[in-house]
Each structure stands twice: as structure tokens, then as C-alpha cells.
Amino acid sequence: MTDPSPVGEESTPFAEELAEAAALDRADPLAWAREQFHTGAQDPPYLDGNSLGRLPRRSLIRLLQVAEEEWGHGLVRSWSGWMGMPTRVGDRLGEVLLGAGPGQVVVADSTSVNLYKLAAAALDALPERPVVVTDRANFPTDRYLLAGLAADRRLKLRSVDFDEVMGPTPEAVGSAVGPDTALVLLSHVDYRSGALADMAGISGVVRDAGALTVWDLSHSVGAVPITLDQSGADLAAGCTYKYLNAGPGSPAFLYVSRHLQRRLQQPIWGWMGKRDPFAMEEPYSPQEGIGSFLSGTPQILGLALVEEGVELLAELGVERVRAKSLALTDHLVGLVDRTLEPLGFRLATPREGQRRGSQVTLRHPRARELCERLDRSGEVILDFRPPDRVRLGCAAPTTSFTDLVRAVGSLARSAAELVSEDAG
Numbered sequence: 001m002t003d004p005s006p007v008g009e010e011s012t013p014f015a016e017e018l019a020e021a022a023a024l025d026r027a028d029p030l031a032w033a034r035e036q037f038h039t040g041a042q043d044p045p046y047l048d049g050n051s052l053g054r055l056p057r058r059s060l061i062r063l064l065q066v067a068e069e070e071w072g073h074g075l076v077r078s079w080s081g082w083m084g085m086p087t088r089v090g091d092r093l094g095e096v097l098l099g100a101g102p103g104q105v106v107v108a109d110s111t112s113v114n115l116y117k118l119a120a121a122a123l124d125a126l127p128e129r130p131v132v133v134t135d136r137a138n139f140p141t142d143r144y145l146l147a148g149l150a151a152d153r154r155l156k157l158r159s160v161d162f163d164e165v166m167g168p169t170p171e172a173v174g175s176a177v178g179p180d181t182a183l184v185l186l187s188h189v190d191y192r193s194g195a196l197a198d199m200a201g202i203s204g205v206v207r208d209a210g211a212l213t214v215w216d217l218s219h220s221v222g223a224v225p226i227t228l229d230q231s232g233a234d235l236a237a238g239c240t241y242k243y244l245n246a247g248p249g250s251p252a253f254l255y256v257s258r259h260l261q262r263r264l265q266q267p268i269w270g271w272m273g274k275r276d277p278f279a280m281e282e283p284y285s286p287q288e289g290i291g292s293f294l295s296g297t298p299q300i301l302g303l304a305l306v307e308e309g310v311e312l313l314a315e316l317g318v319e320r321v322r323a324k325s326l327a328l329t330d331h332l333v334g335l336v337d338r339t340l341e342p343l344g345f346r347l348a349t350p351r352e353g354q355r356r357g358s359q360v361t362l363r364h365p366r367a368r369e370l371c372e373r374l375d376r377s378g379e380v381i382l383d384f385r386p387p388d389r390v391r392l393g394c395a396a397p398t399t400s401f402t403d404l405v406r407a408v409g410s411l412a413r414s415a416a417e418l419v420s421e422d423a424g
């Protein structure tokens, strides 16, 4: 039975793990990054950066500056600078985080809306193909919007059961697509297991079948190096409030490969996607290039924070972020094997680092009770995904090895408490 005294004291079974973690934290070349964020010394370990990233200090300063100077003082005159933001920030995001050359990314709307635009445009371009393919375990909004599109157009939605830990592979996708398939929508990193898909391999298989890929990058952007152009991805979208730290409800992005831009037309015809938005009498006629994927007025405050999030990650270096993320998740898998497996937890994330995003998922039959307990005590922030998953998000810039040990210690103690309460 685990000693119920708080983790962090000499007498706990985690003393050795804490000492080891402290040494890893001292040697961490990215340890300074934590200071770039709004954090407090007394904060509980935050292992939910995969749901909502922390607030960068520079973003708070930028938010005040945009609000006070550009909005407060500049008023409507500031639109001269603001109008270009969706494409300017999109280009920079593409360069720093997506491996996308200029003119292929815009920052606007939400991930749900962007995925809808991309999927609808792809379906319109391949009207003779009646099948849409996705992962049955894909994020709900992705599945719902495809179901809506399929119902609307009388298409067939083919939901594939991929391996629940390893996610979709090129082979499995290959056997799910054919001459009937118009598009395949998949997550690059699975939100439940954290599995990282082989983007180049899968995009190739889908291209060979004559279909188009739509990648959801919500759980990979800012955590995993992405090479959209090189991987032969067709279309992609993702959100900016997770590993990109742009704040709750910050605008999402979308990518349309240059070779498709002439062929695709998105379905939400708004004035911002038009050739000249201020030629108000004219009928709709889309602008050239990626700008045609815009619809309405850009979300300026959020866009400014996306820009700060991208610049911060550019300074940290995506490769360094990935290296630390792998070190963190490897360490966590080791801790789980040693201390949580015996308490009924099961690893539900790929063991091989290269197949993993930046989270570790555990399954436990009483995960809900465990998470409710930790929620009440406030000693660690992590998240529960029904029916039995605990997700431990390891946002590399702000997570320490000590955070991991504290979280594992809390899970171990809570699990042991449940068992002893049952017995008592």
C-alpha cells in the first residue's frame, strides 16, 4: 500500500523519483522557457496544456498594446494594418510550425468551421465520388461535421476502426480508400491516445486512390514538427489555443496546398474572401489564392495572440520543443510502468516515441472517480476523457520533470485511497 503522506516529503516512496526529476530539470536546456509564461511558484502541476495552453507573458503585453493603442487610439484607422493579419500571421505560422511555403495558410474562424470549409470544397471538387472516410475515434467535431456534410449531399460516411493505441497507418488507410473515395479526414495526433500518424505515408496512399486528405493538426501544431508541403498533404486545419498558447477561443488556421487553390472553392462566401471587399455592389467573386478561404471580419485580438504564440515557439525552436517533449513523455512512460501499472493503470499511448505526440494517456477502470478526487483536491490539473482515460499533456515549454512525478504521485495515492476505502 502506498504511504498516504504528501508527495514531496522525504518519507514518501517518490523521494527517489523526485530527486531524479530535479536533476533532469537542472539539466533541461529549455528550463528557461517556463519563465516566458504566466506561472506561479505555488501552481499545481499543469498537465492540460494540450487542452488550453498557458498564457505567454509577451501575449499579455501585446494584448494591452493592441487594445489600448490600435483599438483605443487608432480606432477604425487601424484596419489598414489589421486587414493583412490573417495572411501575414498565416504565412509566419506556416513557415515556423507547418512546413508550408507562403500563400497557403490563413488564420481565421474556428477549427470546426475551417474543417467544414475544406471538406466541402474538396467534396465539390470530386462530385463523382460518393464516400468520405474518417476515423471512428476521431475528435467529435470532426465526425459531426462530416456526418452533416454527408447527410446534406447524400454521401456515405465510412468510419474506420483503427488500432485504438497506434491510430491510422498507411496500410489501414489504404484498405479503406478506393475509386469511390472523395476525401479522408484524419487527426495528425489522436486526441485520445496521443498517437502520431505518418502524414507522408497516409497522404501518399490517399493521393494514389485519387482522393484528397484533410489533416486536423489541433494536437500536433506547436508540439511536433510538421512538414505539410514535403508530406504531400492536400488540406489541413487546426487550433491555436492548445500547444500554440494563443488563448481560449483564439482563431484557428487552415492550409490549402498551392496546387489545389485554383480548383477549390469554399462554401462560405463572405465579403473578406472577395476580390475587393469594399466594392459593395459587385456580386461575389473570390480573390486569387488562399485569401479566397476567408469569410468575415478577422478576429484581431486573437490574431495578435496567435502571432505572439508563433514568435515564442520560433524563439524556443520547434526541434528543441520536440526533443524535450519526447524526453518528458519517455520519462513519464517509465514512471507509469514502475509505479502506476501495479495500481491498475494501463498505458494507452504508443511506447515508441516517434509514434507519439506530446501526451501520455492512461486507462483505469475508475478513472472518473480518480480525476474527480484530484479535481477536488486541486493538487494537479489533468483531464479525464470518458469512459476511462486520463490524459497527461506534456506541453514541453512549461512542463517540468518534477511536475510529472508530482502528478504520478497524486494518481498513485488516489488510486491507493480508493482501494483502501473499499476495503475499509
Ligand SMILES: *Cc1c(COP(=O)(O)O)cnc(C)c1O
Pocket: 110, 111, 112, 113, 139, 141, 142, 187, 191, 216, 218, 219, 239, 252
Ligand atoms: C481541440 C480540437 C478541435 C477544436 O475545434 P473547435 O472548432 O476549436 O472547437 C477540433 N479538432 C481536434 C482534433 C481538436 O483536438
